Amino acid sequence: MLLLAIDTSTPAVTAAVLSLLRPHELALDPSARAEPVTLLSEHTVTDPFAHAEKLMPLVQQALAESGKALADLDAVVIGLGPGPFTGLRVGVATAQALGDALDIPVHGVGSHDAIARSQPPGPSDHADFLVVTDARRREVYLSAYSASGARLFGPAPITPVAAPAALASAGVTAGRMIGPGTQLLAPVLPLPVPAPTGHLGTGLVLAAARALLTGVVPGPLAPLYLRRPDATAPGPRKSVLGR
Structure with missing residues (x-):
């Protein structure tokens, strides 16, 4: 199964092409050492103000490097945040457009869940761990996971100074x-x-693997907008005469 994975939930824009083995393909491996997910290519650019300009060129670079074409894809996986409104909107709209044009499913996963799965624990990592991204406005988006990868807390926007108490209240x-x-x-x-x-x-593909392998029909993509956008609609004009 050939997959395109993209994420625009942070200032870093990421596009990757990966293959996912189905259970029967894993069983056919005589050494029993085959990894279910193989990264063929990944490209990342950090630019918080150019998600729309950078994403598709990164997709094209990742496909070219892996020797694949858009028509070869079986599904798209998109990180749904949390993150800023504009960045998430770019990623979700691009994923939806590709899914519609290619007639392939688009699976959305939490970006924090993907980050948690992207860095496997070391041999001595047996405690809970945190995933932290910048929420702007002097806040962070915070999630907590068990050593096995189960989410225990969040994601939630929170000021850094309030994080220790929030984690303690959640027993993390x-x-x-x-x-x-x-x-x-x-x-x-x-x-x-x-x-x-x-x-x-x-991490994105691992977070979506169960749905991909079981043929779940994905529902509508719902980005994790945990805060209102910075830009707001103007209110009614005030009279200079005080009326």
């Missing part, structure tokens, strides 16, 4: 944190931040 005792927003949380929650060892594209 984290041993590490990952994600592009960890530097914002470090001053109040000095947890280890391991160097990234995986790829977001792999």
Whole structure:
């Protein structure tokens, strides 16, 4: 199964091409060591103001590098956030357009779930861990996961200073944190931040793997807009005469 995975929930725009083995294909491997997900190509550009301009060129680069074409794709996986309104809208609209044009399913997954699955725990990582991304307005988007990958908390927009109390209330005792927003949380929650060892594209596909392999028909994509957009509609004009 050939997949395109994209994410625009952070300032980094990511496009990846991956293959996912079906259960019977795994069973055919005589060594029993085949990985279910193989990353063929991944391209990322960090530019918080150019998601629309960067995404499709990255998709084309990833396909070209993997020796594939859009017509070869079996499905699209898109990260649904949380993230800023404009970035998520670009990713979701692009994924929907590709799905419609190619007549293939589009599966949405939580971007924090994908980040959690993109970096597998090390041999000594047995505690809960955090995923942190920048929510702007001096806040972070925060999620907590068990060592096995089950989500325990979030995602939620929260000020860094309020994060320790929120995690304590949820019974979360984290041993590490990952994600592009960890530097914002470090001053109040000095947890280890391991160097990234995986790829977001792999995490996106792993988060959607059950639905992909069981043939679930995906529903409408629902981006995780956890806050109102920065831009708002203007209110009624006020009279200069005070009336």
